[in-house]
Amino acid sequence: MEKILEVKDLHVDFDTYNGTVHAIRGVDFHLNAGETLAIVGESGSGKSVTVRAVLQLLASNAKISKGEVLYHGDDLLQKSDQDMDKIRGNKISMIFQDPMTSLDPTMTIGKQVAEPLLIHNNVSQKDALQRAEEVLRLVGIPNPKARMNDYPHQFSGGQRQRIVIAIAIVDYPEILIADEPTTALDVTVQAQIIDLLKELQQKIGTSIIFITHDLGVVAGIADRVAVMYAGRFVEYGTVNEVFYNPQHPYTWGLLDSMPTLDTSESARLNSIPGTPPNLLNPPKGDAFAPRNKYALEIDEEEQPPFFKVSKTHYAATWLLHPDAPKVTPPAGILKRFEKFQKLGGNAK
Amino acid sequence: MTKYILRRIFYLFLTLFIIATITFFLMKMLPGTPFSNQNRMSAEQLKIVKAQYGLDQSVFVQYVRYLGGLLQGNLGTSFQFNNEPVTLLIGQRLAPSMQIGAQAMIVGTIFGILLGAVAAIRKNTWVDTLATFVSILGLSIPSFVLAVLLQFYLAYKWKIYPVALWDNFQSSVLPTIALAALPLGTVARFMRTEMVDVLSSDYIELAKSKGNSNWKVVTKHALRNSLIPVVTIIGPMAVSVMTGSMVVENIFSIPGIGEQFVKSITTNDYPTIMGLTIFYSFLLIIVYLIVDILYGLIDPRIRLGNGGKE
Numbered sequence: 001m002e003k004i005l006e007v008k009d010l011h012v013d014f015d016t017y018n019g020t021v022h023a024i025r026g027v028d029f030h031l032n033a034g035e036t037l038a039i040v041g042e043s044g045s046g047k048s049v050t051v052r053a054v055l056q057l058l059a060s061n062a063k064i065s066k067g068e069v070l071y072h073g074d075d076l077l078q079k080s081d082q083d084m085d086k087i088r089g090n091k092i093s094m095i096f097q098d099p100m101t102s103l104d105p106t107m108t109i110g111k112q113v114a115e116p117l118l119i120h121n122n123v124s125q126k127d128a129l130q131r132a133e134e135v136l137r138l139v140g141i142p143n144p145k146a147r148m149n150d151y152p153h154q155f156s157g158g159q160r161q162r163i164v165i166a167i168a169i170v171d172y173p174e175i176l177i178a179d180e181p182t183t184a185l186d187v188t189v190q191a192q193i194i195d196l197l198k199e200l201q202q203k204i205g206t207s208i209i210f211i212t213h214d215l216g217v218v219a220g221i222a223d224r225v226a227v228m229y230a231g232r233f234v235e236y237g238t239v240n241e242v243f244y245n246p247q248h249p250y251t252w253g254l255l256d257s258m259p260t261l262d263t264s265e266s267a268r269l270n271s272i273p274g275t276p277p278n279l280l281n282p283p284k285g286d287a288f289a290p291r292n293k294y295a296l297e298i299d300e301e302e303q304p305p306f307f308k309v310s311k312t313h314y315a316a317t318w319l320l321h322p323d324a325p326k327v328t329p330p331a332g333i334l335k336r337f338e339k340f341q342k343l344g345g346n347a348k
Numbered sequence: 349m350t351k352y353i354l355r356r357i358f359y360l361f362l363t364l365f366i367i368a369t370i371t372f373f374l375m376k377m378l379p380g381t382p383f384s385n386q387n388r389m390s391a392e393q394l395k396i397v398k399a400q401y402g403l404d405q406s407v408f409v410q411y412v413r414y415l416g417g418l419l420q421g422n423l424g425t426s427f428q429f430n431n432e433p434v435t436l437l438i439g440q441r442l443a444p445s446m447q448i449g450a451q452a453m454i455v456g457t458i459f460g461i462l463l464g465a466v467a468a469i470r471k472n473t474w475v476d477t478l479a480t481f482v483s484i485l486g487l488s489i490p491s492f493v494l495a496v497l498l499q500f501y502l503a504y505k506w507k508i509y510p511v512a513l514w515d516n517f518q519s520s521v522l523p524t525i526a527l528a529a530l531p532l533g534t535v536a537r538f539m540r541t542e543m544v545d546v547l548s549s550d551y552i553e554l555a556k557s558k559g560n561s562n563w564k565v566v567t568k569h570a571l572r573n574s575l576i577p578v579v580t581i582i583g584p585m586a587v588s589v590m591t592g593s594m595v596v597e598n599i600f601s602i603p604g605i606g607e608q609f610v611k612s613i614t615t616n617d618y619p620t621i622m623g624l625t626i627f628y629s630f631l632l633i634i635v636y637l638i639v640d641i642l643y644g645l646i647d648p649r650i651r652l653g654n655g656g657k658e
Binding site for chain 2: 082094106151
């Protein structure tokens with residue numbers, strides 16, 4: 001499979017009054033053509049910063065201090081802002097999180113959807129609006145012809161998110177970055193938006209990077225999953241591998257805190273104790289160690305490298321080291337291992 | 349929309365009526381008469397003059413008479429200033445004030461918007477600091493100080509513009525600059541604050557993610573959204589600037605209306621005070637109406653009546 005996007009050793013720092021925050025501390029990942037990669041992690045883990053760095057849409061106090069973002073082998077970080085303008089909205093586009101604030105309140109919907117076409121293609125205003133209308137129909141805005149001249153405040157939240165998606169796909173991007181596109185929506189609308197994205201992916205053949213903190217959503221949309229914690233990836237693999245054969249204690253914690261159909265009504269949901277580290281002074285060793293009851297001594301000293309679990313599955317935990325002691329994961333995770341074996345995998 | 353404007357016009361007259369009433373009675377409470385300076389007049393003469401102007405009647409009768417005249421567009425005749433009709437008096441004096449005021453507003457608003465926008469775009473750089481410095485200067489230097497400085501350098505020393513004269517456009521440049529400082533400073537401050545907000549909003553990030561250049565992001569998306577609160581302050585400021593500044597008009601010898609207003613108050617020239625007050629109020633209400641209509645044009649969320657199709 002062709003890798004259309006490859007991020008290597010990405011570091012992003014933020015200058016703040018309190019000092020430099022090392023928000024992204026060495027992230028590597030790639031995106032294959034036509035697939036959906038989900039990046040999951042709790043708030044503040046650096047998911048949004050990672051994808052914004054790809055498009056260079058970071059706040060002015062942010063600095064990409066190291067790394068490469070290869071798009072078809074071409075390093076985007078070496079490009080000027082003008083050259084990036086030709087890629088944004090055209091080759092790589094982004095769906096934003098909050099539909100209520102992401103649309104320009106003083107511009108008609110038709111114009112907003114048509115805008116990327118007018119920027120990137122040599123088309124007339126009329127043709128662009130024509131196309132905008134088609135795309136609005138595609139994303140499920142009823143009666144798009146009549147609604148082209150309406151303003152954002154005349155639409156509901158779900159409709160606005162559809163419009164935000166329409167803007168992102170109107171120029172048939174190769175890569176679609178969806179930054180928590182369903183977080184601000186209620187559950188039924190969430191499901192509709194996920195279905196819409198899947199449908200669009202088949203129609204226009206785009207690759208998707210899907211950011212979320214909702215594991216349920218991931219299971220529904222992704223081919224591969226990457227788990228992020230404190231500015232680094234801790235585990236990545238196919239959906240089945242990460243969901244049913246998780247190796248990193250942080251992934252265990254995440255999955256274990258998800259309610260399942262077996263969870264009794266009175267039971268307390270599991271949670272991961274403690275809080276993420278302050279990235280002003282990132283820890284020397286594994287950032288998750290202080291919250292990790294399976295932590296080894298070496299976790300305090302040295303950051304674990306990625307250990308290979310399968311050809312597609314890697315996890316950064318010392319527990320995978322041949323010399324590491326055997327630990328027993330939480331009961332919920334053991335059940336997942338059983339399911340993985342049923343699926344034909346070889347769980348540890 | 350039409351219905352809305354008609355309703356607003358009805359309120360306009362109601363407001364004017366209330367203002368006329370309040371001003372009329374307040375003015376009657378001022379000490380002295382228009383003729384108190386003419387000590388040499390005998391009691392007989394004073395009585396004749398008072399009767400001539402209808403001042404011998406009770407206050408209430410005078411009030412009803414005045415309102416009657418007002419309905420016919422008659423603001424009465426001035427007690428001073430050669431007994432000219434007040435409408436004529438205001439008309440003559442208004443033109444220079446309005447011209448300078450309008451010029452100052454245009455210059456101040458345009459440069460204020462530019463200055464504020466540039467400061468916001470280059471936030472926390474030396475450009476921002478410089479722009480903030482200029483706008484604070486504009487806000488805090490009294491117009492008479494600025495006027496005198498302008499006269500000294502541009503007129504007296506370098507002889508680019510006349511010192512104090514009222515004939516052609518040349519002579520209006522210095523007073524325009526002197527008056528433009530305040531609107532410039534005010535607009536720039538508002539514009540910067542608003543634009544900083546707008547530039548950090550989600551829809552600006554989305555506009556950038558579409559592939560818009562920075563210039564297009566500002567001109568197509570940020571500017572219009574930042575203008576909404578600026579429009580609010582421009583309206584009333586325009587009235588206060590266009591109705592003349594006594595100080596600036598005095599310094600530059602401009603036969604404007606600001607000076608007239610002050611003179612008519614010190615001489616108890618009732619009809620002129622009334623006429624000017626009503627005229628100012630009228631102007632202010634009209635400007636507010638225009639501002640409200642402008643809002644709708646700039647911001648569709650506050651469009652009126654049937655503007656929205658939902």
